[in-house]
Amino acid sequence: MKKLLILNALFFFLISTAQEFKLEKITIADLEQKEHETDKNANATILYKRQHVYYEFDQNKGQFVQIKDIIFRIKIYKQEGFSYAESTEYLYRIPTNSEFISRVDGVTYNIENGKIVETKLKKDQVFENKISENTTEVKFTMPNLKPGCIIEYRYKVTSPFSQNIDEILCQYSIPLNVLDIKISIPEYYVFRPNIKGYLPLNLKKYASQGKITYTGFENSGSSKAKAYKEEIPYINNVYEIISRNIPSLEEEPYVTNMDNYRSSYSMELQSTKFPGGNFNNYAQSWEDVAKSIFFREDFGKELKKTGYFENELNLILSEGTSQQEKLVKILEFCKQKVKWNEKNGFTCKTGVKEAYKLGSGNTAEVNLNLINMLNASGFDANPVLVSTRKHGIPLFPTRDGFNYVVASVTLPNGMVLLDATDPFSTVNMLPERALNWKGRLIKKNGDNEEISLFVTTPxxxxxxxxxxxxxxxxxxxxxxxxxxxxxxxxxxxxxxxxxxxxxxxxxxxxxxxxxxxxxxxxxxxxxxxxxxxxxxxxxxxxxxxxxxxxxxxxxxxxxxxxxxxxxxxxxxxxxxxxxxxxxxxxxxxxxxxxxxxxxxxxxxxxxxxxxxxxxxxxxxxxxxxxxxxxxxxxxxxxxxxxxxxxxxxxxxxxxxxxxxxxxxxx
Missing domain, CATH: 2.60.120.1130 (Jelly Rolls)
Structure with a gap:
């Protein structure tokens, strides 16, 4: 019985094997430094960045949580570098589960009268602002900023959403002296590491020993329950990057989104298999990605909805209209009926029918409405998943790499792409935000196809x-x-x-x-x-x-x-x-x-x-x-x-x- 409880409860206790990176004590010489050793024009320098991610068991909630431990030490040379003393963290919160931030500590170091003076970040200088229904912004600015100061802050974010690991930035617009990344993952999660950017990062992977610990009480029939503890060993997969002297990412002309080339480290969940549980496959191929997205309630199901636009649409589609004219009329009709609310997304928030009724919606609600109208009018229309230019480029099979969707129509002379979110877009002329290398067309049966988003007509x-x-x-x-x-x-x-x-x-x-x-x-x-x-x-x-x-x-x-x-x-x-x-x-x-x-x-x-x-x-x-x-x-x-x-x-x-x-x- 105890064994069964262990397997079902899955209480994890991670034994940390991290080697703590020792920061040297700040000296007067550090504070007197006027410029970076190799980048004389830098307004500031990140002396040290640490981002460690690991898993713990929250006995109160009875579930695994993910801990993100952040430390920054930054040298500010000029007033223009004060912006690097600001920190913002976004927390996702829903009624059943919420992320929270803890252990927010910070110190600003200055020289006054030949001595080092410390100014601590106070609790009332940390602000929380709700910026959407499910997103809260936690923001603070370090106090007593002066040219030459050094700031140091740390905090922890605890997340119940253990299957997501945030992208970790490894390069900034200022130099980064020491980068310390460590991600420790129990063997029951399988993540694929992805390194983006042109800067080489030395990723090391090794294993450490962890254990599942379950404690409870066994009813022996007497009035007093007997306490017991069970342990199950497991392998902890550790991914580590220690890198030094990372140069600043310099802006170059004719680069729409520098973040596409900014070095970063991310992990995509591939599968989970817990003791006593089922194997769950999430994203190992583009076919897996296409099927998992298409069969979502807020995506594929929305493409089956009809009966709410036909009467109005049929009024503008007269007999004898050519196929090209018909295509234009449907696109322009959708633009007028469902305005874009300037929110991206490939899944619906309120649904296509409600968006049609309200007259506005996000990218998915606008363009899935367009696809429904096209299919109802006899066209072969399908969604194409896109990552906008500001969002980055999904180079590997991923569910999280897309944030946008457009419509494709297969015609006798080839395929055209349409987007009803932009009042100035036309047939086969998408908004510039959607022109981001490749898209992924997905069909009702789960088939998928890579679609080029490169413009060929001058x-x-x-x-x-x-x-x-x-x-x-x-x-x-x-x-x-x-x-x-x-x-x-x-x-x-x-x-x-x-x-x-x-x-x-x-x-x-x-x-x-x-x-x-x-x-x-x-x-x-x-x-x-x-x-x-x-x-x-x-x-x-x-x-x-x-x-x-x-x-x-x-x-x-x-x-x-x-x-x-x-x-x-x-x-x-x-x-x-x-x-x-x-x-x-x-x-x-x-x-x-x-x-x-x-x-x-x-x-x-x-x-x-x-x-x-x-x-x-x-x-x-x-x-x-x-x-x-x-x-x-x-x-x-x-x-x-x-x-x-x-x-x-x-x-x-x-x-x-x-x-x-x-x-x-x-």
């Missing part, structure tokens, strides 16, 4: 500009251009909702010294049509008058002024988000009494493997100069191995466009 920006320069260096002219696809979408996102006056103020501020007139935009609300933009412009002192000569850059305010790629090396891929094409024709009318003495030469350059090209063709006539500039980037991503070629490509563009025309007075 977005275009084509235009014509006429310049007229007078002898006083005043510039007048006309501008017109047409934008398609994502170029047009970005324009609409920035333009719609602003007054014409505010919009013109922004343009004039961007172009400096430029006055605009006769401004017109067409198709701004016709999202399936290109944007057309025209205006007249004027500007004083647009050229340099030197003696009898006038010198100017021939593209004037459209000159590419600087190279975005200036660093010596590149750590991460270059993310252009989508391919682009641009072609502009320029006519420059020169002032009377002047001749064209010097013009730049034409060039035609390209990137390796036909990834991009730039063509600059210039010709002169008696009273004018004609220029054609064509720029193409034909891929969304370029690997960092091609960085030197990209850097040189943009350098040549900048150099060419900053060359000058010289006019000579007759």
């Amino acid at each position: 977005s275009q920006d084509n235009g014509f500009v006429s310049f007229t320069l007078d002898s006083n260096a005043k510039l007048t002219g006309k501008f017109r251009r047409q934008l398609t696809n994502y170029k047009a979408k970005r324009f609409r996102e920035n333009f719609i909702g602003k007054s014409k006056e505010n919009w013109l103020d922004e343009l004039e501020n961007n172009y400096k010294n430029l006055s605009l007139d006769n401004y017109e935009v067409t198709n701004d609300k016709e999202i399936y049509q290109p944007i057309n933009e025209t205006y007249s412009f004027s500007a004083d002192q647009s050229a340099d008058i030197v003696g009898n000569s006038i010198l100017f850059k021939p593209l004037f305010f459209q000159t590419t002024k600087s190279n975005p790629f200036v660093s010596e090396t590149r750590a991460f891929p270059i993310d252009f988000i989508y391919p682009t094409k641009s072609k502009y024709s320029y006519t420059i009318n020169i002032p009377d009494g002047y001749s064209i003495e010097t013009i730049p030469t034409s060039i035609n350059i390209g990137l390796p493997d036909n990834m991009g090209s730039y063509k600059y063709v210039i010709q002169k006539a008696e009273k004018s100069i004609q220029i054609m500039v064509q720029y193409e980037i034909l891929v969304s991503y370029i690997a960092q191995t091609e960085y030197e070629a990209v850097k040189d490509f943009f350098k040549q563009i900048v150099d060419k466009e900053n060359e000058q025309v010289v006019l000579k007075k007759l």
